[in-house]
Amino acid sequence: MGVDYADLHDPNAEYTMRELSGETMGVTRDRGGGRDVEITDVQTTMVDGNFPWTLVRIYTDAGVTGTGEAYWGAGVPELIERMKPMIVGENPLDIDRLFEHLVQKMSGEGSVEGVTVTAISGIEVALHDLAGKILDVPAYQLLGGKYRDDVRVYCDCHTESEADPEACADEAERVVEELGYDALKFDLDVPSGLEKDRANRHLRPGEIRHKAEIVEKVTERVKDRADVAFDCHWTFSGGSAKRLADAIEEYDVWWLEDPVPPENLEVQEEVTKSTTTPITVGENRYRVTEERRLIENQAVDIVAPDLPKVGGMRETRKVADVANQYYVPVAMHNVSSPVATMASAHVAAAIPNSLAVEYHSYELGWWEDLVEEDVIEDGYITVPEQPGLGVTLDMDAVEEHMVDGETLFDEAVVSGGGE
Numbered sequence: 001m002g003v004d005y006a007d008l009h010d011p012n013a014e015y016t017m018r019e020l021s022g023e024t025m026g027v028t029r030d031r032g033g034g035r036d037v038e039i040t041d042v043q044t045t046m047v048d049g050n051f052p053w054t055l056v057r058i059y060t061d062a063g064v065t066g067t068g069e070a071y072w073g074a075g076v077p078e079l080i081e082r083m084k085p086m087i088v089g090e091n092p093l094d095i096d097r098l099f100e101h102l103v104q105k106m107s108g109e110g111s112v113e114g115v116t117v118t119a120i121s122g123i124e125v126a127l128h129d130l131a132g133k134i135l136d137v138p139a140y141q142l143l144g145g146k147y148r149d150d151v152r153v154y155c156d157c158h159t160e161s162e163a164d165p166e167a168c169a170d171e172a173e174r175v176v177e178e179l180g181y182d183a184l185k186f187d188l189d190v191p192s193g194l195e196k197d198r199a200n201r202h203l204r205p206g207e208i209r210h211k212a213e214i215v216e217k218v219t220e221r222v223k224d225r226a227d228v229a230f231d232c233h234w235t236f237s238g239g240s241a242k243r244l245a246d247a248i249e250e251y252d253v254w255w256l257e258d259p260v261p262p263e264n265l266e267v268q269e270e271v272t273k274s275t276t277t278p279i280t281v282g283e284n285r286y287r288v289t290e291e292r293r294l295i296e297n298q299a300v301d302i303v304a305p306d307l308p309k310v311g312g313m314r315e316t317r318k319v320a321d322v323a324n325q326y327y328v329p330v331a332m333h334n335v336s337s338p339v340a341t342m343a344s345a346h347v348a349a350a351i352p353n354s355l356a357v358e359y360h361s362y363e364l365g366w367w368e369d370l371v372e373e374d375v376i377e378d379g380y381i382t383v384p385e386q387p388g389l390g391v392t393l394d395m396d397a398v399e400e401h402m403v404d405g406e407t408l409f410d411e412a413v414v415s416g417g418g419e
Helices: 076-087 095-105 115-135 165-179 205-225 238-247 265-273 287-296 315-327 339-352 395-400
Strands: 040-050 052-060 065-070 151-158 183-187 226-229 280-282 329-331 352-361 380-384
Touching: 040 076, 040 115, 052 076, 052 115, 052 339, 065 115, 065 151, 065 339, 076 095, 076 115, 095 115, 095 315, 115 315, 151 226, 151 339, 165 183, 165 205, 183 205, 205 238, 238 265, 265 280, 265 287, 280 287, 287 315, 315 329, 315 339, 329 339, 339 352, 339 380
Parallel strands: 151 183, 151 352, 183 226, 329 352
Antiparallel strands: 040 052, 052 065, 151 380
């Protein structure tokens, strides 16, 4: 028999003030208008996509359900099960209080950053879907309305010969011409054949020339037909990152992403301020408290929070609000299924400073099969007007692609278009 994570002892509850439940806060007044709803259950199912996506479903006594998604990773379903008793019986419309309630209750278990925040994010996204259905409004309306009907998507591109500049250029042209995207991203942390040591983060001159050649070939091939970003995945030293950024300044680079590891803010700031190449960072920072430091120190030119990782939809909105005070655009990192991708689109619609939302699954032929609706068309997402997130899980597709040993969560009650 496995561990019952929902029934783990919580010693903090016995002697601390980390309790923001409705009962403790005295939030018990009748609301009327169909808004007196209680959460009855929380379930997860992990889908084996190009990442192991954790889908989250919240059930209520009104028969209405909300579907969300947490950033992929081991331990997330267990943490969500752990938090289930903390929100069962609560009114799902109190999204902000419930988020803070979970952060406070889980503070001893890592809700400052990391996988605990990821688990809370999945619940928070599901709450937005659920609240939208209860109130009969799309999720973007819960975030203040919208600036745009269609959200731009950038396609994270790959090829079997990722280190070959010409192969990358060929793929860039194919994605633009055949798939209709006008925004792309390629990896630069690819082997050049000139590496001497994988651990020291240092780039030799030949390695920099190789990466600059990838940038040159891709940008010259697509020219003004597409914007192109390049990702380094936190790989290089500060000095190497500065030399790389300098070497590609002459090309039309949309941004250079994560050139140095995320832990040292001072190094990140120094790299960003050393170059005119736009620098993008943010997917490995958690909650607005961490993203804020990047922005306020002007250590980024573009901030890239990952919505189902950073804290959810409202937290991403908070990051965007801080960024907007510094005139910093937002390009949301996203390696999710259609569920969290659509959640990102709702936030992108609701903030003024959105650049684009990432799409990382164009090589996965069944990505869009997970939901009944079309999601991306010609490089854009049309923001749904249906209540909640506006996507309906295809349960047959979910069951077909579940991680081995996973259990399918219960069917949802369809309410107002979407599950």
